[in-house]
Amino acid sequence: MNHNPRSTSSLLRFLSFLALILVSMASHAGDYANGESIFVAKCASCHKPTDEVNAAPGLAGVQERWKGNEALLYTWIKNPNAAIATGNPYVAALVGKWKAKFGLMAAQNVTDVEIDDILTYIAEYKPPVATILEPTSSGGVEVAEEGMSWVWWLVFAFAFLAVIFSLSGVKRQLQVAQSIKDGEEPQDIGYFDAFKSWAGNNLALVNIIAIFLTILILVTAWDWAARIGVYGGETVENNYRPEQPIKFSHQLHAGANEIECQYCHSSAESSKTPLIPSANVCMNCHKYINEGPVYGKTEIAKIYEAIGWDDENKEYTGLTKPIQWIKVHDLPDHVYFNHAQHVKVGQIECETCHGDVKEMEVVEQVNSLTMGWCINCHNETQVQMADNGYYDEIHARLKNSDQGVELLKEYLEDGTITAKELGGWECAKCHY
Amino acid sequence: MNTPKHSLRILLLSTGLVLLMGSCNNDPLSPGIEYMPDMYRSPAIEEYVDYGEMKDRINDTVAMTLSAKIPVTGTIPYSGDPSKAQFNYPYPYPNTLEGYEAAGAGLKNPIPFTEDVYLHAQVKYEIFCIHCHGEKGNGQGGLVQKGKFAAPPAYQTIPDLTQGKMFHTLMYGKGNMGSHAGQLSREDRWELVHYVQSLRDEKYDWAAVQAAYTQVPASLAADANQTEVNH
Numbered sequence: 040m041n042h043n044p045r046s047t048s049s050l051l052r053f054l055s056f057l058a059l060i061l062v063s064m065a066s067h068a069g070d071y072a073n074g075e076s077i078f079v080a081k082c083a084s085c086h087k088p089t090d091e092v093n094a095a096p097g098l099a100g101v102q103e104r105w106k107g108n109e110a111l112l113y114t115w116i117k118n119p120n121a122a123i124a125t126g127n128p129y130v131a132a133l134v135g136k137w138k139a140k141f142g143l144m145a146a147q148n149v150t151d152v153e154i155d156d157i158l159t160y161i162a163e164y165k166p167p168v169a170t171i172l173e174p175t176s177s178g179g180v181e182v183a184e185e186g187m188s189w190v191w192w193l194v195f196a197f198a199f200l201a202v203i204f205s206l207s208g209v210k211r212q213l214q215v216a217q218s219i220k221d222g223e224e225p226q227d228i229g230y231f232d233a234f235k236s237w238a239g240n241n242l243a244l245v246n247i248i249a250i251f252l253t254i255l256i257l258v259t260a261w262d263w264a265a266r267i268g269v270y271g272g273e274t275v276e277n278n279y280r281p282e283q284p285i286k287f288s289h290q291l292h293a294g295a296n297e298i299e300c301q302y303c304h305s306s307a308e309s310s311k312t313p314l315i316p317s318a319n320v321c322m323n324c325h326k327y328i329n330e331g332p333v334y335g336k337t338e339i340a341k342i343y344e345a346i347g348w349d350d351e352n353k354e355y356t357g358l359t360k361p362i363q364w365i366k367v368h369d370l371p372d373h374v375y376f377n378h379a380q381h382v383k384v385g386q387i388e389c390e391t392c393h394g395d396v397k398e399m400e401v402v403e404q405v406n407s408l409t410m411g412w413c414i415n416c417h418n419e420t421q422v423q424m425a426d427n428g429y430y431d432e433i434h435a436r437l438k439n440s441d442q443g444v445e446l447l448k449e450y451l452e453d454g455t456i457t458a459k460e461l462g463g464w465e466c467a468k469c470h471y
Numbered sequence: 472m473n474t475p476k477h478s479l480r481i482l483l484l485s486t487g488l489v490l491l492m493g494s495c496n497n498d499p500l501s502p503g504i505e506y507m508p509d510m511y512r513s514p515a516i517e518e519y520v521d522y523g524e525m526k527d528r529i530n531d532t533v534a535m536t537l538s539a540k541i542p543v544t545g546t547i548p549y550s551g552d553p554s555k556a557q558f559n560y561p562y563p564y565p566n567t568l569e570g571y572e573a574a575g576a577g578l579k580n581p582i583p584f585t586e587d588v589y590l591h592a593q594v595k596y597e598i599f600c601i602h603c604h605g606e607k608g609n610g611q612g613g614l615v616q617k618g619k620f621a622a623p624p625a626y627q628t629i630p631d632l633t634q635g636k637m638f639h640t641l642m643y644g645k646g647n648m649g650s651h652a653g654q655l656s657r658e659d660r661w662e663l664v665h666y667v668q669s670l671r672d673e674k675y676d677w678a679a680v681q682a683a684y685t686q687v688p689a690s691l692a693a694d695a696n697q698t699e700v701n702h
Contacts, residue, residue, distance in 0.1 A: 079621075079622055080610075080622055081624075083621040083622060084610070084621045084622055084623050084624055084646060084647060085621075085646050085647065093621075093647065094646035094647045095646075138568075139568075141646075142568045142571075145624075145629070145630070146630075148628075167618075249482060252482055252483075252486050253482070255486065256482075256485055256486055266503070267503070267504050267505070267506050268503065268504070268505060268506065269503070270502055270503055277498065277499035278499060279499060279501075279502055279503070280499040280500070281499075281500055281502070282500060295617075296602070296613070296614060296617070296619065297602065297613050298602055298614075299597070299598040299599075299602075301598045302598055302599055302602075302654070305598075305599075305653075305654035305655070309656075311518075312518045312519075315519055317653065319649065319650065319653060320649075320653065320654060322649050323644075323648070323649030323650075323651070324614075324620065324649075326647065326649060327620060327621060327647045328619065328620065361535055363521070364519075366519065369502070369511065371510040371511050372510060372511060372512070372513035372515060372517060373510055373513075403499065
């Protein structure tokens with residue numbers, strides 16, 4: 040028998056080589072697009088395809104790390120506990136490193152082909168092209184423009200005055216020259232005396248101008264006084280729109296991303312104050328999203344600084360500092376205003392008072408928030424009685440007394456019950 | 472002595488002054504002029520007011536301290552309604568993987584599942600959960616579909632998702648989800664657990680699920696005070 044052990048070994052070597060090629064081919068034969076869709080659906084809630092640690096280790100280079108244990112990787116994805124049971128040292132090291140922080144991955148219901156696709160996606164991962172949008176026009180630009188037009192008016196006024204003064208100067212010099220020529224004593228009078236003598240000759244015109252100026256003063260002063268403490272609304276040219284320490288865009292969050300107002304202002308329904316969200320509410324999303332579409336990482340980094348989040352290592356440092364948001368809608372302390380009463384009981388939409396915040400890049404005060412504005416709304420707004428437990432008590436009391444029945448008749452004369460009729464115009468409702 | 476000359480000067484001067492005043496209300500970055508600032512900054516404590524920086528009264532020792540404070544450790548909210556007291560007891564499970572498993576095994580939903588609870592929870596779900604978890608709880612919310620946030624696993628596909636685990640997740644967060652304890656009262660959270668369970672199972676039978684649960688393990692309840700810190 041011509042049995043050559045050498046040829047067997049070379050055959051084995053060839054076969055194993057073939058197997059290696061097949062394995063390496065198989066691992067690159069996956070479909071990128073399919074892998075992406077599976078990854079997004081099943082893996083992305085914890086893993087990122089980059090080397091960034093999210094709620095689990097980043098997966099870039101996962102095949103290199105598992106080299107030599109390829110078959111075990113498939114087992115690991117489909118059933119982590121089975122992979123641990125094999126006692127493989129790499130798996131043990133992996134579990135030792137991450138389990139305490141993130142827990143064990145749940146068994147994934149995927150086929151080997153799907154895993155190939157996922158691995159292809161990770162190996163050939165191309166990050167989406169970042170779209171950096173231009174910031175929309177903010178308050179600052181417009182201010183500069185308005186300032187310019189105001190300056191131009193001043194320049195024109197000065198130019199006009201200069202022309203008047205130089206002309207009257209020329210006129211006076213000519214008069215002086217004329218009197219010298221006529222052999223008279225020259226009378227050089229000052230600007231004001233000249234103006235006075237002109238005014239004396241044109242009394243009717245001067246009177247009209249004086250009356251006009253007096254009325255102008257009164258109207259402007261009245262208008263100005265009526266705007267003290269009024270930062271928004273129809274009577275004000277520019278609504279109050281302060282620059283905030285973080286350029287948070289309501290247009291992006293509440294508008295484009297359709298996050299409800301109350302996700303962040305969560306106590307509007309249950310408390311006097313609607314809550315300015317603390318930074319941990321920001322972190323509910325921004326632990327994951329560390330780059331914005333307009334300002335990139337700079338603005339989100341300010342949240343991290345405030346709450347003490349180390350985005351490199353994905354952990355809290357414990358070093359916090361407050362974010363000093365600037366209050367836009369501010370009522371004087373002698374007014375009591377309760378959000379819960381208006382949002383929960385009154386069932387009034389946020390937009391009724393705060394305007395279309397979903398369209399605001401920088402929040403501004405669109406309503407005047409004056410007492411006139413308040414009581415006007417109390418006069419017009421119908422009370423939402425239907426399915427509203429808050430009014431059961433008032434309703435019962437009205438119905439169970441003679442005086443109450445009379446009152447109810449009076450209220451219902453026009454078919455509606457307004458906030459005013461239930462005491463919305465009483466001083467002590469808001470001032471006490 | 473009030474000559475025409477004087478009145479003319481006064482008139483011109485005051486015109487200029489008043490016009491200048493009128494032009495002061497234009498700056499959108501400024502809150503404008505306050506009369507009686509103490510009406511806006513009264514000594515009574517109001518929310519989100521830094522009492523170290525009151526107008527004309529800078530006090531460095533209280534700056535950045537008297538606003539939006541965290542309650543003292545161990546504080547129990549008082550609701551005035553004895554039936555709600557159970558929602559204010561310290562939470563016995565720590566924010567660890569063991570705590571998650573223990574809560575999953577031991578926590579019982581104290582609220583009966585009714586039509587009202589379902590409707591109320593639905594409103595809360597649409598405010599607090601829908602943008603990631605989606606209307607049907609399949610992990611395809613608006614933010615996920617826009618590619619802004621990673622898709623959370625569909626409720627229906629998570630094995631062994633008990634009511635205690637859901638509550639614990641709302642309490643401390645899990646994976647990419649943050650804690651929602653600051654935004655939702657415990658009562659709201661338990662109502663949401665009912666809602667999510669009804670999304671998971673159309674024939675969700677509260678009473679049957681309830682009967683399968685055990686009580687809070689005493690060993691974990693013992694160190695409740697250490698774990699209940701900021702909630």
